[in-house]
Amino acid sequence: MNVSVLFSGGKDSSLSAILLDQFFDVELVTCSFSVLPIGDIAKKAAEELGFPHRVLKLDNEILENAFNIIVKDGFPKNAIDHIHHKAVETLASDDGVVAIADGIRRDDRVPLLTNPQVHSIEDRYGVHYICPLRGYGRAAVNALVKQYLVIEEGQSDEIIKADYETELREVIRQRIGQDGIDKIFPSHVQSRVIGRVN
């Protein structure tokens, strides 16, 4: 079975692809609004991992809605959840996509689909939605990452990743300025995959 793994170039989506590799034909898919060249960044990481990769252009209305949500809320969760939900739906509507996976871990809070959202997507589009790391805690993920991946880590404003946050931050920077980013996004450690251990 083919599976399309939503891919940010980070350790969680990379490890998810590796866990699926033996049982599925894996392609990596990076969603982008074309605000920044995050597709190129992800493509490089995908090449290091040895998986086929493509960029899925998302409708800019999704980004506009996410911008309105995050400005109203003052925190990122609902905006990121919105982009993720629409990204999964967009990918699910692609011809030939039968299974979609992402890198969400057991203790993740953002982004999350609710169970009703998951069942609705699976039923409407006839796809499987799979989270290979959903039953793994942070320590178990880190142990596997150490064994199978080479990563670099840094604060979220230093590491350019191909995730939803990157382009949303850029839009906020353009329209509100760096102050807006500092107010809305908590600083947190990001990882980027730079190699695979075979």
Add this chain to the structure above:
Amino acid sequence: MNVSVLFSGGKDSSLSAILLDQFFDVELVTCSFSVLPIGDIAKKAAEELGFPHRVLKLDNEILENAFNIIVKDGFPKNAIDHIHHKAVETLASDDGVVAIADGIRRDDRVPLLTNPQVHSIEDRYGVHYICPLRGYGRAAVNALVKQYLVIEEGQSDEIIKADYETELREVIRQRIGQDGIDKIFPSHVQSRVIGRVN
């Protein structure tokens, strides 16, 4: 890393072991109160799968508590959850056990550990608790089972499995009779693994 997979001989715990196989050294562990020879049933299935297997004797006080819970409740969920929680704790306290896995799927309701129970076990015993199928829906599990396992299916009173329910049903049969079982347990389809597709 070693992982001890709680093993009932059913399709979910078998598939979990197969998903982990490439990344961990897998042993299968069947918990038993020695009420029925379920360890032997599981051993046969484990041999078909090609994994090392052992039986873990659980304290009979756990079964007594589960019996009291199920008689008081009139339905199985809390009693099965109790046995599962104590089984994971017993296994976690074994010397040399560093990771424990089970076959719980995304949409399973029984048995379940709560997130606080999981974090408490991981912290107290220094183990990883992993549910490889937690991010898979029923249809995705069935597709993988079809590809990798040979199973037989039947109603829960026809298929003898090596799960918590089997010995709890037997105790109820001995003490209350078949009527007790029919009242407490909803009839449901069980699976038993009889082979592996390589």
